[in-house]
Amino acid sequence: MKAPLVSKPGAASVSSMIRCANLCKKYGDVAALDGVNLHVRKGQTTVIMGGSGSGKTTLLRLIAGLEKPTSGEIEFAGEDFVHIPRKRLYELREMMGMVFQYSALLNSLNVYDNVAFPLHEHTDLDEDVIRTIVTMKLEQVGLRGMERLMPSELSGGMAKRVALARAIAMDPAIVFYDEPTSGLDPISAGVITTLIHDLSTKSHRTSVVVTHDVQAGLSIADHVVLLWQGRVIAEGGPEDIRHSEDERVRQFIEGRPDGPIPFSRSTTSYLDDLLSHPGTVRMRP
Amino acid sequence: MNRAANFLGWLGRGFLGMTGRLGDAASLSASSLGLVAAPPWQGRHIVIQIFNIGVGSVAIIALTGAFTGMVLALQGYYTLSKFGSESLLGAGVALSIIRELGPVLGAMMLTARAGSAITAEIGIMRVTEQVDALEMMAVNPRARIIMPRIIAATLSLPLLVAMFDLIGIGAGYLVGVDLLGVNPGAFIAEMQAKVTSHDINTGWIKGVGFGFLVGVICTYIGYRATPTTEGVGRATTQAVVLSSVGVLVLDYILTSFFL
Ligand SMILES: Nc1ncnc2c1ncn2[C@@H]1O[C@H](COP(=O)(O)OP(=O)(O)OP(=O)(O)O)[C@@H](O)[C@H]1O
Ligand SMILES: [Mg+2]
Numbered sequence: 001m002k003a004p005l006v007s008k009p010g011a012a013s014v015s016s017m018i019r020c021a022n023l024c025k026k027y028g029d030v031a032a033l034d035g036v037n038l039h040v041r042k043g044q045t046t047v048i049m050g051g052s053g054s055g056k057t058t059l060l061r062l063i064a065g066l067e068k069p070t071s072g073e074i075e076f077a078g079e080d081f082v083h084i085p086r087k088r089l090y091e092l093r094e095m096m097g098m099v100f101q102y103s104a105l106l107n108s109l110n111v112y113d114n115v116a117f118p119l120h121e122h123t124d125l126d127e128d129v130i131r132t133i134v135t136m137k138l139e140q141v142g143l144r145g146m147e148r149l150m151p152s153e154l155s156g157g158m159a160k161r162v163a164l165a166r167a168i169a170m171d172p173a174i175v176f177y178d179e180p181t182s183g184l185d186p187i188s189a190g191v192i193t194t195l196i197h198d199l200s201t202k203s204h205r206t207s208v209v210v211t212h213d214v215q216a217g218l219s220i221a222d223h224v225v226l227l228w229q230g231r232v233i234a235e236g237g238p239e240d241i242r243h244s245e246d247e248r249v250r251q252f253i254e255g256r257p258d259g260p261i262p263f264s265r266s267t268t269s270y271l272d273d274l275l276s277h278p279g280t281v282r283m284r285p
Numbered sequence: 286m287n288r289a290a291n292f293l294g295w296l297g298r299g300f301l302g303m304t305g306r307l308g309d310a311a312s313l314s315a316s317s318l319g320l321v322a323a324p325p326w327q328g329r330h331i332v333i334q335i336f337n338i339g340v341g342s343v344a345i346i347a348l349t350g351a352f353t354g355m356v357l358a359l360q361g362y363y364t365l366s367k368f369g370s371e372s373l374l375g376a377g378v379a380l381s382i383i384r385e386l387g388p389v390l391g392a393m394m395l396t397a398r399a400g401s402a403i404t405a406e407i408g409i410m411r412v413t414e415q416v417d418a419l420e421m422m423a424v425n426p427r428a429r430i431i432m433p434r435i436i437a438a439t440l441s442l443p444l445l446v447a448m449f450d451l452i453g454i455g456a457g458y459l460v461g462v463d464l465l466g467v468n469p470g471a472f473i474a475e476m477q478a479k480v481t482s483h484d485i486n487t488g489w490i491k492g493v494g495f496g497f498l499v500g501v502i503c504t505y506i507g508y509r510a511t512p513t514t515e516g517v518g519r520a521t522t523q524a525v526v527l528s529s530v531g532v533l534v535l536d537y538i539l540t541s542f543f544l
Contacts (some may be wrong), residue, residue: 090423
């Protein structure tokens with residue numbers, strides 16, 4: 001039907017799903033990513049962690065092909081992903097699923113049609129078969145019976161779970177998750193975390209998970225990448241990260257406000273800022 | 286001196302920005318429309334948009350047409366009676382509506398009713414990452430979102446204009462003949478004598494042109510809206526203003542061309 005996902009039987013591409021070299025992405029003067037190297041292995045769960053604004057979403061959008069890098073290389077299953085023709089990109093996309101940070105359900109369609117959307121678009125399965133698949137996917141995320149609801153009638157957490165069901169509807173080889181557990185109650189978050197874990201361990205799917213939930217991230221990861229200000233500051237197995245000696249890594253996983261990673265991103269002195277605008281603060285001798 | 290240089294710089298930047306956006310709009314629309322023949326066939330989505338854009342505008346355009354025809358009959362009668370040529374009322378009403386007011390007011394109403402909705406809808410799809418979600422599900426958003434809307438607007442407006450014309454002339458007849466007492470035979474006969482197929486052609490070609498213009502402007506501005514709530518609000522206003530002005534400018538160009 002479609003060209004195989006792994007086009008070349010070369011030894012390197014069998015274990016490697018995505019490989020990025022020296023990836024840079026600039027928005028105006030802001031460097032969202034600054035020389036990132038990343039290696040996502042097939043069948044593994046790669047977790048990308050980092051503080052707010054560290055470039056996690058940007059990295060995910062680049063490796064999903066939603067945006068082009070300013071410079072650097074991306075290789076997806078052995079193919080050049082930066083200069084890929086649109087037609088081939090869409091062929092590869094049928095083997096990708098993505099859960100967006102804010103769900104991104106199509107708001108003109110109900111839950112059933114959202115989950116069935118990729119199946120309707122890309123398969124000619126009978127509606128009966130599609131119904132069965134959708135029911136199974138919704139059961140997996142605990143929302144069976146909600147088929148008739150519209151996205152506007154869902155809570156944020158429910159929408160996220162529908163988005164997850166939609167992302168796995170086509171049984172994709174790789175799934176991208178942007179903050180899959182943020183905005184969920186602890187039980188749903190646990191269920192989703194387990195689900196992501198099961199998808200990769202039991203069905204050998206590749207997952208790329210962006211999260212700032214340190215414990216959940218470390219518990220499902222085969223490989224962890226820690227980003228800070230658009231750069232990779234640490235990577236390795238979850239144990240390597242847990243026992244890392246690096247002060248920045250320690251600060252991040254322990255969630256301490258003081259340390260080498262400044263909480264404030266301002267570059268000017270606080271006192272100068274207050275005093276440089278006459279009328280705001282008066283220092284009396 | 287410095288002021289003048291600043292002003293020139295501002296003017297130059299504005300001009301460059303504008304030509305850049307024009308080029309971007311042209312290439313986005315052209316690449317989207319090019320997808321009409323590419324598989325998968327989007328026929329169902331074109332029909333849905335014809336329903337949303339075209340059928341949804343029927344009521345407002347019928348109402349506008351009726352009042353336009355009525356006002357034209359009143360004003361036309363007032364003017365023509367000064368020359369004692371009330372019998373020309375039918376021709377006057379029909380020509381103004383068919384050549385000018387039908388297409389222009391139809392396009393304005395289409396912009397207000399459907400154009401603003403197109404921009405807002407596409408802008409919101411951007412804000413909520415639905416456009417990216419389509420892209421990730423291997424559905425080309427240009428083929429699914431932009432192309433069907435431009436085609437639907439282009440096909441719908443000439444039909445809406447034809448309806449506007451019929452209703453407008455009918456309403457003009459009612460006011461002229463039944464209210465003001467113009468001879469019904471003269472009304473119809475003068476209309477038949479003075480309206481040529483050239484006038485009709487002018488009217489529907491304007492309808493096609495305006496529909497296309499409104500479709501292109503409203504989809505482009507929605508698609509390129511700054512993905513924030515204010516951005517979408519601003520884009521919607523901008524789409525309505527630009528479409529309306531654009532229609533008037535294109536109207537002048539087409540009229541001078543066809544006269
Ligand atoms: N479309 C854009 N335009 C301009 N700047 C952007 C854009 N997207 C991201 N940025 C900038 O790039 C940097 C990284 O953003 P990104 O969204 O990747 O962060 P993140 O790690 O996902 O943060 P969060 O955890 O808050 O989602 C930020 O400084 C942000 O301001
Ligand atoms: Mg993010």
